[in-house]
Amino acid sequence: MKREIESYVSRFTFHVSCLSKSQSRALILAVVFVVLSLAALLLQHGRPLPGESLILRLLAPVQGMLQRAGRGLGGLWPDLREASKLREENEALRAEVELLKARIVGLQEVAIENQSLREQLGFQQAHPTYDLLPAQVIGRDPSNFLRFVFINKGSNDGVHEGAVVVAQESLLVGRVVRLGTNYAQVMLISDASSSVNGLIQSSRAEGVVNGQLTGRLVMRYIPQGELVQKGDIVLTSGLGGNFPKNLIIGQVTAVRQRDIELFQEADVAPAVNLGKLEIVFVIRDFTPTYLE
Protein backbone atom coordinates (compact mmCIF):
# COMPACT_ATOMS: atom_id res chain seq x y z
CA MET A 1 0.00 0.00 0.00
CA LYS A 2 2.76 2.41 1.05
CA ARG A 3 4.70 1.54 -2.10
CA GLU A 4 1.62 2.21 -4.26
CA ILE A 5 1.07 5.65 -2.68
CA GLU A 6 4.77 6.50 -3.16
CA SER A 7 4.49 5.41 -6.78
CA TYR A 8 1.39 7.62 -7.34
CA VAL A 9 3.08 10.62 -5.70
CA SER A 10 6.28 10.20 -7.74
CA ARG A 11 4.25 9.83 -10.97
CA PHE A 12 2.22 12.94 -10.12
CA THR A 13 5.42 14.89 -9.33
CA PHE A 14 6.93 13.74 -12.65
CA HIS A 15 3.85 14.85 -14.62
CA VAL A 16 3.77 18.21 -12.82
CA SER A 17 7.46 18.79 -13.55
CA CYS A 18 6.77 18.22 -17.27
CA LEU A 19 4.20 21.05 -17.34
CA SER A 20 4.95 24.74 -17.71
CA LYS A 21 5.16 26.83 -14.52
CA SER A 22 1.69 28.29 -15.03
CA GLN A 23 0.12 24.91 -15.86
CA SER A 24 1.67 23.19 -12.86
CA ARG A 25 0.50 26.01 -10.59
CA ALA A 26 -3.02 25.69 -12.02
CA LEU A 27 -2.98 21.95 -11.48
CA ILE A 28 -1.86 22.29 -7.87
CA LEU A 29 -4.52 24.96 -7.26
CA ALA A 30 -7.18 22.72 -8.81
CA VAL A 31 -6.18 19.83 -6.54
CA VAL A 32 -6.22 22.10 -3.46
CA PHE A 33 -9.66 23.52 -4.35
CA VAL A 34 -11.12 20.09 -5.09
CA VAL A 35 -9.85 18.82 -1.72
CA LEU A 36 -11.31 21.90 0.04
CA SER A 37 -14.70 21.40 -1.66
CA LEU A 38 -14.77 17.73 -0.74
CA ALA A 39 -13.84 18.59 2.85
CA ALA A 40 -16.71 21.13 3.01
CA LEU A 41 -19.12 18.53 1.63
CA LEU A 42 -18.05 15.91 4.13
CA LEU A 43 -17.75 18.12 7.22
CA GLN A 44 -20.89 20.24 7.23
CA HIS A 45 -23.51 17.51 7.94
CA GLY A 46 -26.33 19.65 6.54
CA ARG A 47 -25.57 22.65 8.75
CA PRO A 48 -24.26 25.94 7.33
CA LEU A 49 -20.62 26.64 8.14
CA PRO A 50 -20.03 29.64 10.51
CA GLY A 51 -18.72 32.04 7.83
CA GLU A 52 -21.54 31.04 5.49
CA SER A 53 -24.22 32.22 7.92
CA LEU A 54 -22.43 35.52 8.54
CA ILE A 55 -22.12 36.36 4.83
CA LEU A 56 -25.75 35.44 4.18
CA ARG A 57 -26.90 37.54 7.15
CA LEU A 58 -25.10 40.54 5.67
CA LEU A 59 -26.27 39.91 2.11
CA ALA A 60 -29.93 39.09 2.85
CA PRO A 61 -31.07 42.78 2.85
CA VAL A 62 -29.17 43.45 -0.42
CA GLN A 63 -30.77 40.38 -1.97
CA GLY A 64 -34.20 41.67 -0.90
CA MET A 65 -33.58 45.07 -2.48
CA LEU A 66 -32.42 43.49 -5.74
CA GLN A 67 -35.42 41.16 -5.81
CA ARG A 68 -37.80 44.12 -5.41
CA ALA A 69 -35.98 46.09 -8.11
CA GLY A 70 -36.05 43.07 -10.42
CA ARG A 71 -39.79 42.63 -9.96
CA GLY A 72 -40.39 46.23 -10.98
CA LEU A 73 -38.24 45.95 -14.11
CA GLY A 74 -39.32 42.41 -14.97
CA GLY A 75 -42.97 43.41 -14.96
CA LEU A 76 -42.55 46.07 -17.66
CA TRP A 77 -41.97 43.89 -20.72
CA PRO A 78 -44.77 41.36 -20.13
CA ASP A 79 -47.15 44.24 -19.35
CA LEU A 80 -46.46 45.90 -22.70
CA ARG A 81 -46.59 42.60 -24.60
CA GLU A 82 -49.86 41.49 -23.09
CA ALA A 83 -51.78 44.78 -23.07
CA SER A 84 -54.53 43.63 -25.44
CA LYS A 85 -54.79 40.22 -23.84
CA LEU A 86 -55.14 41.91 -20.45
CA ARG A 87 -58.10 43.99 -21.66
CA GLU A 88 -60.03 40.88 -22.67
CA GLU A 89 -59.04 39.13 -19.47
CA ASN A 90 -60.19 42.13 -17.48
CA GLU A 91 -63.68 41.97 -19.01
CA ALA A 92 -63.96 38.25 -18.36
CA LEU A 93 -62.83 38.77 -14.76
CA ARG A 94 -65.42 41.52 -14.21
CA ALA A 95 -68.16 39.15 -15.30
CA GLU A 96 -66.76 36.46 -13.02
CA VAL A 97 -66.64 38.89 -10.08
CA GLU A 98 -70.35 39.63 -10.51
CA LEU A 99 -71.12 35.92 -10.53
CA LEU A 100 -68.97 35.30 -7.47
CA LYS A 101 -70.59 38.19 -5.59
CA ALA A 102 -73.94 36.48 -6.00
CA ARG A 103 -72.47 33.21 -4.79
CA ILE A 104 -70.87 34.89 -1.77
CA VAL A 105 -74.26 36.11 -0.63
CA GLY A 106 -75.54 32.54 -0.74
CA LEU A 107 -72.46 31.23 1.07
CA GLN A 108 -72.75 33.86 3.77
CA GLU A 109 -76.20 32.52 4.55
CA VAL A 110 -74.80 28.99 4.75
CA ALA A 111 -71.92 30.21 6.98
CA ILE A 112 -74.35 31.84 9.42
CA GLU A 113 -76.43 28.69 9.54
CA ASN A 114 -73.28 26.57 9.94
CA GLN A 115 -72.00 28.76 12.77
CA SER A 116 -75.22 28.51 14.67
CA LEU A 117 -75.28 24.72 14.25
CA ARG A 118 -71.66 24.48 15.47
CA GLU A 119 -72.51 26.55 18.52
CA GLN A 120 -75.49 24.35 19.25
CA LEU A 121 -73.34 21.21 18.95
CA GLY A 122 -70.24 22.67 20.68
CA PHE A 123 -68.32 21.56 17.62
CA GLN A 124 -64.52 22.16 17.44
CA GLN A 125 -63.41 23.80 14.24
CA ALA A 126 -61.72 21.40 11.84
CA HIS A 127 -59.38 24.13 10.62
CA PRO A 128 -57.52 25.69 13.49
CA THR A 129 -56.37 29.26 13.03
CA TYR A 130 -52.60 29.41 12.82
CA ASP A 131 -50.16 32.02 14.03
CA LEU A 132 -49.05 33.31 10.63
CA LEU A 133 -45.95 35.43 10.16
CA PRO A 134 -45.87 37.37 6.88
CA ALA A 135 -42.52 37.24 5.08
CA GLN A 136 -41.15 38.62 1.86
CA VAL A 137 -39.43 36.44 -0.71
CA ILE A 138 -35.98 37.99 -1.20
CA GLY A 139 -34.20 35.45 -3.37
CA ARG A 140 -34.28 32.18 -5.26
CA ASP A 141 -31.87 29.34 -5.68
CA PRO A 142 -29.33 30.21 -8.39
CA SER A 143 -29.31 26.61 -9.64
CA ASN A 144 -31.76 25.48 -12.28
CA PHE A 145 -32.01 22.09 -10.56
CA LEU A 146 -33.28 23.34 -7.21
CA ARG A 147 -36.46 25.13 -6.12
CA PHE A 148 -35.63 27.02 -2.96
CA VAL A 149 -36.45 30.58 -1.94
CA PHE A 150 -35.04 32.91 0.69
CA ILE A 151 -37.43 34.82 2.95
CA ASN A 152 -36.61 37.87 5.06
CA LYS A 153 -37.64 36.34 8.40
CA GLY A 154 -35.43 34.12 10.55
CA SER A 155 -34.92 32.75 14.04
CA ASN A 156 -35.17 36.29 15.53
CA ASP A 157 -38.79 36.38 14.32
CA GLY A 158 -39.72 33.01 15.79
CA VAL A 159 -39.19 30.94 12.63
CA HIS A 160 -37.89 27.44 13.29
CA GLU A 161 -36.41 24.74 11.10
CA GLY A 162 -39.15 22.64 9.53
CA ALA A 163 -41.71 25.47 9.83
CA VAL A 164 -44.41 25.23 7.16
CA VAL A 165 -44.76 28.10 4.68
CA VAL A 166 -48.07 28.95 3.00
CA ALA A 167 -49.57 31.60 0.75
CA GLN A 168 -52.98 33.17 1.44
CA GLU A 169 -53.36 31.25 4.72
CA SER A 170 -53.89 27.75 3.35
CA LEU A 171 -52.07 27.30 0.03
CA LEU A 172 -49.01 25.15 0.67
CA VAL A 173 -45.69 26.62 -0.47
CA GLY A 174 -43.00 24.56 1.30
CA ARG A 175 -41.04 24.28 4.51
CA VAL A 176 -38.03 25.94 6.11
CA VAL A 177 -34.87 23.88 5.67
CA ARG A 178 -32.16 26.30 6.72
CA LEU A 179 -32.23 29.17 9.14
CA GLY A 180 -30.32 32.36 9.90
CA THR A 181 -31.15 35.12 12.33
CA ASN A 182 -32.72 37.38 9.67
CA TYR A 183 -33.38 34.96 6.81
CA ALA A 184 -34.67 31.47 6.17
CA GLN A 185 -34.36 29.16 3.21
CA VAL A 186 -37.56 27.45 2.13
CA MET A 187 -37.72 24.26 0.06
CA LEU A 188 -40.69 24.63 -2.27
CA ILE A 189 -43.05 21.71 -2.81
CA SER A 190 -41.97 21.79 -6.47
CA ASP A 191 -38.34 20.90 -5.62
CA ALA A 192 -37.33 17.48 -6.94
CA SER A 193 -36.46 16.26 -3.44
CA SER A 194 -39.71 17.45 -1.84
CA SER A 195 -42.45 14.99 -0.97
CA VAL A 196 -45.71 15.72 0.81
CA ASN A 197 -48.38 13.25 1.88
CA GLY A 198 -51.57 14.30 0.15
CA LEU A 199 -55.15 13.25 -0.38
CA ILE A 200 -57.78 13.89 -3.01
CA GLN A 201 -60.47 16.04 -1.42
CA SER A 202 -63.48 14.37 -3.06
CA SER A 203 -62.52 10.67 -2.92
CA ARG A 204 -60.15 10.84 0.12
CA ALA A 205 -57.66 8.77 -1.90
CA GLU A 206 -54.16 9.15 -0.47
CA GLY A 207 -50.82 9.48 -2.21
CA VAL A 208 -47.48 11.25 -2.13
CA VAL A 209 -46.98 14.55 -3.95
CA ASN A 210 -43.47 14.92 -5.36
CA GLY A 211 -41.84 17.92 -7.00
CA GLN A 212 -40.35 17.73 -10.50
CA LEU A 213 -37.37 19.43 -12.14
CA THR A 214 -39.80 21.33 -14.35
CA GLY A 215 -41.53 22.82 -11.31
CA ARG A 216 -44.65 20.68 -11.73
CA LEU A 217 -46.03 18.27 -9.13
CA VAL A 218 -46.87 14.59 -9.47
CA MET A 219 -49.06 12.67 -7.03
CA ARG A 220 -47.84 9.08 -6.85
CA TYR A 221 -48.92 5.89 -5.08
CA ILE A 222 -52.67 6.50 -5.47
CA PRO A 223 -54.21 3.03 -5.05
CA GLN A 224 -55.87 1.49 -8.12
CA GLY A 225 -59.63 1.64 -7.88
CA GLU A 226 -59.71 5.04 -6.23
CA LEU A 227 -61.58 7.63 -8.26
CA VAL A 228 -59.32 10.48 -9.34
CA GLN A 229 -60.48 13.04 -11.89
CA LYS A 230 -59.16 16.11 -13.60
CA GLY A 231 -60.03 19.15 -11.50
CA ASP A 232 -59.93 17.34 -8.14
CA ILE A 233 -58.39 19.34 -5.28
CA VAL A 234 -55.37 17.85 -3.53
CA LEU A 235 -54.88 18.57 0.18
CA THR A 236 -52.22 17.67 2.72
CA SER A 237 -53.20 14.51 4.58
CA GLY A 238 -51.21 15.30 7.71
CA LEU A 239 -49.66 11.84 7.64
CA GLY A 240 -46.01 11.76 8.67
CA GLY A 241 -46.41 14.87 10.81
CA ASN A 242 -44.35 17.21 8.61
CA PHE A 243 -47.31 19.29 7.41
CA PRO A 244 -50.63 20.23 9.04
CA LYS A 245 -53.74 18.59 7.64
CA ASN A 246 -55.99 20.19 5.01
CA LEU A 247 -53.63 22.71 3.43
CA ILE A 248 -54.30 23.05 -0.30
CA ILE A 249 -51.52 21.61 -2.46
CA GLY A 250 -53.10 22.02 -5.90
CA GLN A 251 -55.48 20.69 -8.50
CA VAL A 252 -55.31 17.52 -10.59
CA THR A 253 -54.62 18.32 -14.26
CA ALA A 254 -54.17 14.79 -15.65
CA VAL A 255 -54.49 11.21 -14.44
CA ARG A 256 -52.37 8.25 -15.57
CA GLN A 257 -54.04 4.95 -14.83
CA ARG A 258 -52.80 1.64 -16.26
CA ASP A 259 -54.27 -1.69 -15.21
CA ILE A 260 -50.87 -3.39 -15.19
CA GLU A 261 -49.52 -1.04 -12.53
CA LEU A 262 -50.10 -1.13 -8.80
CA PHE A 263 -50.80 2.57 -8.44
CA GLN A 264 -52.23 5.52 -10.36
CA GLU A 265 -50.41 8.81 -10.89
CA ALA A 266 -51.78 12.30 -11.26
CA ASP A 267 -50.22 15.54 -12.47
CA VAL A 268 -50.99 18.33 -10.04
CA ALA A 269 -50.83 22.06 -10.75
CA PRO A 270 -49.71 23.91 -7.61
CA ALA A 271 -52.43 26.04 -6.01
CA VAL A 272 -50.07 29.01 -6.03
CA ASN A 273 -47.66 30.16 -8.75
CA LEU A 274 -44.44 29.05 -7.07
CA GLY A 275 -42.30 30.83 -9.63
CA LYS A 276 -43.71 34.24 -8.76
CA LEU A 277 -43.99 34.25 -5.00
CA GLU A 278 -43.69 37.63 -3.35
CA ILE A 279 -45.33 37.43 0.08
CA VAL A 280 -45.68 34.19 2.03
CA PHE A 281 -46.70 33.26 5.57
CA VAL A 282 -44.75 31.11 8.01
CA ILE A 283 -46.89 29.00 10.34
CA ARG A 284 -45.16 29.61 13.65
CA ASP A 285 -47.25 27.43 15.91
CA PHE A 286 -47.00 24.18 13.98
CA THR A 287 -44.07 22.03 15.00
CA PRO A 288 -43.38 19.13 12.66
CA THR A 289 -43.13 15.68 14.15
CA TYR A 290 -40.07 13.73 13.12
CA LEU A 291 -40.69 10.02 13.35
CA GLU A 292 -37.61 8.10 14.44
Added chain:
Amino acid sequence: MRAVNLYLAIPLLLASALLQSSVVPTVMGVRPEIVLLLVVAASLSGGMEAGVVWGFIGGLSLDLFSGAPLGVFTLAMVLVGALVNVGESNLFSTSLLLPLGAVFVATFVYHFLTIVLFQTLGWSIGWGPAMWQVALPSAVVNTLLMPLVYFFLRWLTRLLRGGRELGW
Protein backbone atom coordinates in the same frame (compact mmCIF):
# COMPACT_ATOMS: atom_id res chain seq x y z
CA MET B 1 -6.66 39.81 -22.71
CA ARG B 2 -4.74 37.20 -20.79
CA ALA B 3 -6.65 37.16 -17.58
CA VAL B 4 -8.45 39.01 -14.94
CA ASN B 5 -7.39 40.04 -11.48
CA LEU B 6 -8.39 38.25 -8.32
CA TYR B 7 -9.63 41.49 -6.79
CA LEU B 8 -12.04 41.80 -9.68
CA ALA B 9 -13.09 38.15 -9.43
CA ILE B 10 -14.39 38.25 -5.86
CA PRO B 11 -16.83 41.20 -6.12
CA LEU B 12 -17.84 40.39 -9.70
CA LEU B 13 -18.64 36.73 -9.05
CA LEU B 14 -20.34 37.42 -5.71
CA ALA B 15 -22.47 40.13 -7.32
CA SER B 16 -23.29 37.79 -10.23
CA ALA B 17 -24.39 35.03 -7.86
CA LEU B 18 -26.50 37.58 -6.00
CA LEU B 19 -28.10 38.74 -9.27
CA GLN B 20 -28.61 35.14 -10.43
CA SER B 21 -30.51 34.43 -7.22
CA SER B 22 -32.65 37.56 -7.27
CA VAL B 23 -33.12 39.66 -10.40
CA VAL B 24 -32.27 37.39 -13.35
CA PRO B 25 -35.52 36.21 -14.99
CA THR B 26 -36.13 32.75 -16.44
CA VAL B 27 -35.73 32.30 -20.19
CA MET B 28 -37.03 29.10 -21.85
CA GLY B 29 -37.83 27.80 -18.36
CA VAL B 30 -34.29 28.20 -17.03
CA ARG B 31 -32.32 30.97 -15.39
CA PRO B 32 -29.20 32.12 -17.31
CA GLU B 33 -26.06 31.02 -15.44
CA ILE B 34 -24.02 34.23 -15.32
CA VAL B 35 -21.45 32.82 -12.92
CA LEU B 36 -20.73 29.88 -15.23
CA LEU B 37 -20.42 32.28 -18.19
CA LEU B 38 -17.87 34.39 -16.30
CA VAL B 39 -15.85 31.34 -15.24
CA VAL B 40 -15.72 30.05 -18.82
CA ALA B 41 -14.81 33.50 -20.16
CA ALA B 42 -12.06 33.93 -17.54
CA SER B 43 -10.69 30.46 -18.26
CA LEU B 44 -10.61 31.04 -22.02
CA SER B 45 -8.97 34.40 -21.78
CA GLY B 46 -6.78 33.95 -18.74
CA GLY B 47 -5.72 30.32 -18.93
CA MET B 48 -6.31 27.32 -16.72
CA GLU B 49 -5.03 29.06 -13.61
CA ALA B 50 -7.58 31.85 -13.93
CA GLY B 51 -10.29 29.29 -14.74
CA VAL B 52 -9.58 27.30 -11.60
CA VAL B 53 -9.49 30.36 -9.31
CA TRP B 54 -12.58 31.94 -10.86
CA GLY B 55 -14.29 28.56 -10.70
CA PHE B 56 -13.53 28.28 -6.99
CA ILE B 57 -14.79 31.77 -6.14
CA GLY B 58 -17.82 31.50 -8.46
CA GLY B 59 -18.82 28.07 -7.18
CA LEU B 60 -18.44 29.17 -3.58
CA SER B 61 -20.66 32.22 -4.26
CA LEU B 62 -23.34 29.99 -5.79
CA ASP B 63 -23.13 27.57 -2.86
CA LEU B 64 -23.78 30.46 -0.49
CA PHE B 65 -27.13 31.27 -2.07
CA SER B 66 -28.19 27.72 -2.76
CA GLY B 67 -30.03 25.06 -0.84
CA ALA B 68 -27.45 22.54 -2.03
CA PRO B 69 -24.78 21.37 0.40
CA LEU B 70 -21.77 23.72 0.46
CA GLY B 71 -19.16 22.42 -1.97
CA VAL B 72 -21.36 21.02 -4.75
CA PHE B 73 -21.13 24.00 -7.09
CA THR B 74 -17.58 24.87 -5.95
CA LEU B 75 -16.33 21.43 -6.97
CA ALA B 76 -18.22 21.46 -10.27
CA MET B 77 -17.08 24.99 -11.17
CA VAL B 78 -13.39 24.33 -10.35
CA LEU B 79 -13.42 21.30 -12.64
CA VAL B 80 -15.24 23.19 -15.40
CA GLY B 81 -12.82 26.13 -15.06
CA ALA B 82 -9.90 23.74 -15.47
CA LEU B 83 -11.40 21.55 -18.22
CA VAL B 84 -12.44 24.45 -20.44
CA ASN B 85 -8.79 25.29 -20.90
CA VAL B 86 -7.43 21.76 -21.33
CA GLY B 87 -7.61 22.06 -25.12
CA GLU B 88 -5.31 25.11 -24.98
CA SER B 89 -7.23 28.16 -26.04
CA ASN B 90 -4.50 30.34 -27.51
CA LEU B 91 -5.14 29.06 -31.03
CA PHE B 92 -8.73 30.23 -30.99
CA SER B 93 -8.66 33.07 -28.52
CA THR B 94 -9.38 35.73 -31.12
CA SER B 95 -12.39 33.92 -32.56
CA LEU B 96 -15.88 34.33 -31.16
CA LEU B 97 -16.70 30.73 -32.04
CA LEU B 98 -14.49 29.37 -29.29
CA PRO B 99 -16.37 31.01 -26.39
CA LEU B 100 -19.69 29.99 -27.94
CA GLY B 101 -18.71 26.36 -28.45
CA ALA B 102 -16.88 26.24 -25.12
CA VAL B 103 -19.82 27.52 -23.10
CA PHE B 104 -22.26 25.14 -24.82
CA VAL B 105 -20.09 22.13 -23.91
CA ALA B 106 -19.16 23.57 -20.49
CA THR B 107 -22.83 23.91 -19.55
CA PHE B 108 -23.39 20.20 -20.20
CA VAL B 109 -20.22 19.26 -18.30
CA TYR B 110 -21.21 21.51 -15.40
CA HIS B 111 -24.71 20.01 -15.18
CA PHE B 112 -23.34 16.49 -15.57
CA LEU B 113 -20.92 17.03 -12.66
CA THR B 114 -23.64 18.66 -10.54
CA ILE B 115 -26.03 15.73 -11.07
CA VAL B 116 -23.29 13.22 -10.22
CA LEU B 117 -22.57 15.11 -6.99
CA PHE B 118 -26.26 15.43 -6.09
CA GLN B 119 -26.85 11.74 -6.70
CA THR B 120 -23.75 10.82 -4.66
CA LEU B 121 -25.19 12.85 -1.79
CA GLY B 122 -28.52 11.04 -2.07
CA TRP B 123 -30.58 13.78 -3.78
CA SER B 124 -33.17 12.52 -6.23
CA ILE B 125 -32.44 14.10 -9.62
CA GLY B 126 -33.18 11.94 -12.65
CA TRP B 127 -30.73 11.94 -15.57
CA GLY B 128 -33.28 12.20 -18.40
CA PRO B 129 -35.28 15.23 -17.21
CA ALA B 130 -32.13 16.91 -15.88
CA MET B 131 -30.29 16.73 -19.19
CA TRP B 132 -33.23 17.39 -21.55
CA GLN B 133 -35.32 19.82 -19.53
CA VAL B 134 -32.58 21.72 -17.71
CA ALA B 135 -29.11 21.20 -19.24
CA LEU B 136 -30.14 21.56 -22.90
CA PRO B 137 -32.17 24.79 -22.54
CA SER B 138 -29.47 26.15 -20.19
CA ALA B 139 -26.79 25.42 -22.79
CA VAL B 140 -28.78 27.25 -25.47
CA VAL B 141 -29.53 30.27 -23.26
CA ASN B 142 -25.93 30.45 -21.96
CA THR B 143 -24.53 30.24 -25.49
CA LEU B 144 -26.74 33.11 -26.62
CA LEU B 145 -25.59 35.27 -23.72
CA MET B 146 -21.90 34.40 -23.94
CA PRO B 147 -20.84 37.15 -26.39
CA LEU B 148 -22.20 39.79 -24.00
CA VAL B 149 -20.38 38.37 -20.98
CA TYR B 150 -17.16 37.64 -22.87
CA PHE B 151 -16.83 41.12 -24.30
CA PHE B 152 -17.97 42.72 -21.04
CA LEU B 153 -15.18 40.90 -19.17
CA ARG B 154 -12.58 41.92 -21.79
CA TRP B 155 -13.76 45.52 -21.62
CA LEU B 156 -13.77 45.55 -17.82
CA THR B 157 -10.26 44.12 -17.59
CA ARG B 158 -8.86 46.66 -20.02
CA LEU B 159 -10.65 49.46 -18.20
CA LEU B 160 -9.36 48.44 -14.78
CA ARG B 161 -5.85 47.60 -15.88
CA GLY B 162 -5.30 50.43 -18.34
CA GLY B 163 -4.89 48.07 -21.27
CA ARG B 164 -2.46 45.74 -19.48
CA GLU B 165 -3.41 42.13 -19.10
CA LEU B 166 -2.58 40.38 -15.89
CA GLY B 167 -2.77 36.96 -14.33
CA TRP B 168 -5.46 36.38 -11.77
